[in-house]
Amino acid sequence: MRVRGLHYSVSQRPIFAGVDLDIERGSVxxxxxxxxxxxxxxxxxxxxxxxxxxxxxxxxxxxxxxxxRGGIYQMRRxxxxxxxNGALLTDLDVYENVAFPLREHTRLPxxxxxxxxLAKLQAVGLRGACRLMPxxxxxxxxxxxAIARAIVMDPQLLIYDEPFVGxxxxxxxxxxxxxxxxxxxxGLTSIVVSHDVHDLSEVxxxxxxxxxxLVIAAGPPSALATDTREEVRQFMxxxxxxxxxxxxxxxxxxxxxxxxx
Amino acid sequence: xxxxxxxxxxxxLFVLLGFAALFFLVTQITNREFxxxxxxxxxxGSFEQVxxxxxxxxxxxxxxxxxxxEGIEYDFNEYKARVTMRIDSDYDRIPDDSDAGIFTAGLLxxxxxxxxxxxxxxxxxxxxxxxxxxxAIVLENLISKFLFSKAGEKHGxxxxxxxxx
Amino acid sequence: MLASLxxxxxxxxxxxxxxxxxxxxxxVRLLKEVPxxxxxxxxxxxxxxxSGALSLVIIMLSGxxxxxxxxxxxxxxxxRFGSEESLGSAAALGLLKELGPVVTALLFAGRAGxxxxxxLGLMRATDQLAAMEMxxxxxxxxxxxxxxxxxxLSMPLLAAIFSMIGIFGAxxxxxxxxxxxxxxxxxxxxxxxxxxxxxxxxxxxxxxxVACSLIAVYEGYHSVPTAEGVGRATTRxxxxxxxxxxxxxxxxxAVML
Numbered sequence: 241m242r243v244r245g246l247h248y249s250v251s252q253r254p255i256f257a258g259v260d261l262d263i264e265r266g267s268v269x270x271x272x273x274x275x276x277x278x279x280x281x282x283x284x285x286x287x288x289x290x291x292x293x294x295x296x297x298x299x300x301x302x303x304x305x306x307x308x309r310g311g312i313y314q315m316r317r318x319x320x321x322x323x324x325n326g327a328l329l330t331d332l333d334v335y336e337n338v339a340f341p342l343r344e345h346t347r348l349p350x351x352x353x354x355x356x357x358l359a360k361l362q363a364v365g366l367r368g369a370c371r372l373m374p375x376x377x378x379x380x381x382x383x384x385x386a387i388a389r390a391i392v393m394d395p396q397l398l399i400y401d402e403p404f405v406g407x408x409x410x411x412x413x414x415x416x417x418x419x420x421x422x423x424x425x426x427g428l429t430s431i432v433v434s435h436d437v438h439d440l441s442e443v444x445x446x447x448x449x450x451x452x453x454l455v456i457a458a459g460p461p462s463a464l465a466t467d468t469r470e471e472v473r474q475f476m477x478x479x480x481x482x483x484x485x486x487x488x489x490x491x492x493x494x495x496x497x498x499x500x501x
Numbered sequence: 502x503x504x505x506x507x508x509x510x511x512x513x514l515f516v517l518l519g520f521a522a523l524f525f526l527v528t529q530i531t532n533r534e535f536x537x538x539x540x541x542x543x544x545x546g547s548f549e550q551v552x553x554x555x556x557x558x559x560x561x562x563x564x565x566x567x568x569x570x571e572g573i574e575y576d577f578n579e580y581k582a583r584v585t586m587r588i589d590s591d592y593d594r595i596p597d598d599s600d601a602g603i604f605t606a607g608l609l610x611x612x613x614x615x616x617x618x619x620x621x622x623x624x625x626x627x628x629x630x631x632x633x634x635x636x637a638i639v640l641e642n643l644i645s646k647f648l649f650s651k652a653g654e655k656h657g658x659x660x661x662x663x664x665x666x
Numbered sequence: 667m668l669a670s671l672x673x674x675x676x677x678x679x680x681x682x683x684x685x686x687x688x689x690x691x692x693x694v695r696l697l698k699e700v701p702x703x704x705x706x707x708x709x710x711x712x713x714x715x716x717s718g719a720l721s722l723v724i725i726m727l728s729g730x731x732x733x734x735x736x737x738x739x740x741x742x743x744x745x746r747f748g749s750e751e752s753l754g755s756a757a758a759l760g761l762l763k764e765l766g767p768v769v770t771a772l773l774f775a776g777r778a779g780x781x782x783x784x785x786l787g788l789m790r791a792t793d794q795l796a797a798m799e800m801x802x803x804x805x806x807x808x809x810x811x812x813x814x815x816x817x818x819l820s821m822p823l824l825a826a827i828f829s830m831i832g833i834f835g836a837x838x839x840x841x842x843x844x845x846x847x848x849x850x851x852x853x854x855x856x857x858x859x860x861x862x863x864x865x866x867x868x869x870x871x872x873x874x875x876v877a878c879s880l881i882a883v884y885e886g887y888h889s890v891p892t893a894e895g896v897g898r899a900t901t902r903x904x905x906x907x908x909x910x911x912x913x914x915x916x917x918x919x920a921v922m923l
Contacts, residue, residue: 316801340801341801
């Protein structure tokens with residue numbers, strides 16, 4: 241997958257000003273960056289939910305921008321995506337949620353469908369929970385069900401949008417292990433978007449750091465951690481002040497105090 | 502599965518009730534008859550004045566409903582209103598010299614056609630024309646007649662029978 | 667001053683036109699999906715259950731009370747003219763032509779419309795619609811369309827039930843309580859009400875069904891994906907539906923009288 245010179249702006253405010261990314265087949269790639277740098281937007285551009293103003297997004301040699309609606313849907317059948325909170329369909333139970341893409345896209349006989357669904361649920365360790373409703377699941381379980389649903393169509397590309405937010409350490413460990421495991425056993429390409437530096441460094445083969453509409457650093461997580469540039473150091477080590485200032489732009493404090501008195 | 506079944510049951514009940522309600526409204530509240538295969542026979546009658554008579558109004562003999570008004574048109578040959586009545590096939594012995602009149606049920610009620618039997622031995626059949634008809638009474642005409650006769654009375658040249666109290 | 671006023675007016679006119687255009691386009695998109703949605707009728711049946719069967723109790727209760735009020739008020743009014751017997755026809759005509767379709771539509775907007783809007787809004791806010799997009803499933807086809815059709819199909823049935831129960835309510839008060847002759851009540855009703863009157867009510871409720879369902883799914887589907895946005899979508903659904911129903915009612919009555 242290649243991204244070249246990507247430009248995108250929302251109501252005149254530029255989000256991306258020339259982003260270049262390469263994601264290798266079979267790898268786990270992390271995309272990091274402070275909140276509001278448009279990480280989720282990048283995913284939407286890759287999956288064709290949004291269209292770039294300028295630049296190229298190429299998935300498996302296909303230019304996403306050149307695809308019609310039907311072509312984008314074809315492309316998405318080979319993609320799985322995990323949303324921040326799982327985004328399970330609330331009116332269906334766990335089993336039906338996982339079965340949903342199969343029911344929509346295939347005409348598998350019920351027995352075979354059951355076989356596939358239970359296998360995927362087994363892979364995330366939730367075969368026993370197949371009759372629970374999404375409202376009865378914990379955050380970690382919901383995310384695991386969502387992973388099962390994302391892989392049920394046997395995709396080639398699996399995208400995780402903030403998979404670690406709001407998880408307890410046990411669930412976090414489970415999700416981390418699943419990302420690695422699924423990537424290696426199913427031969428997937430995975431993209432993980434997060435701002436969670438430490439968790440990502442455990443799982444990612446390669447990382448990109450986005451800031452201010454540009455890729456400011458790229459490399460294996462260990463390389464990024466030892467990068468000496470100010471912007472990178474601040475993000476990787478969570479320093480409160482740096483190129484991203486602690487203070488929101490404001491007039492001089494002393495000046496303002498003097499005016500008040 | 503159990504859940505699906507209760508949904509289906511509830512929906513079925515609702516749809517059934519809805520269509521039952523529609524059926525009730527159409528058949529029980531309106532004067533339209535939905536007889537299977539329009540039975541009975543048609544009679545025609547020409548009236549000077551049909552008043553508020555409407556299609557669907559009952560046709561009765563001595564208060565028993567024997568049919569319904571099917572259509573009302575204006576006939577330019579006779580310059581009269583032509584009323585088509587459909588009479589149930591059970592009532593097939595109406596003498597051909599019977600008379601038909603348009604009456605009002607109650608003061609503000611709907612209008613209907615009342616048939617008074619004649620004495621003939623031959624009976625009306627499909628497509629026959631009623632020979633004797635009596636028009637609807639239009640309230641305004643009645644009132645104006647009454648007022649004119651009252652006015653005439655005051656001037657002292659009223660007809661003899663009107664002057665008796 | 668004047669210039670700013672006119673520019674503001676133009677601005678709001680532009681917004682209104684935009685909204686009408688967006689609604690129309692959405693409606694056309696839904697219409698295109700109708701044949702496909704009918705093929706997967708079980709999804710529609712579920713929604714007939716949601717917006718129809720679950721509204722049944724409130725519709726029946728309201729119908730009964732509206733009918734009973736009509737019985738009381740109608741009796742009081744008609745008694746002044748000495749024609750209590752016409753109560754049946756007055757109540758039936760009022761219910762069939764006006765109260766049945768309109769009150770049902772208002773109740774529908776409040777019960778089923780808000781449920782639809784908040785459900786769709788919540789699906790939007792929790793990324794469920796985006797997740798469907800990602801699974802290459804068109805949410806308009808899979809989620810919006812069955813809900814729309816379910817509402818459209820439910821409305822005339824609900825209105826018919828409302829009118830029927832209302833007539834019985836009027837009969838209950840007029841005949842049992844106020845002593846109108848039962849025979850007169852029904853026979854006068856029958857001679858006064860025509861088939862066209864019933865159809866007028868059915869046509870109205872079909873139009874209201876389309877309008878209310880469209881507004882509910884549009885507002886829900888396009889709600890801002892936050893808790894506040896969902897709340898606002900449900901409020902807008904009720905407000906817009908009510909106004910549109912009353913407006914359409916006037917227009918339809920003027921056309922059909």
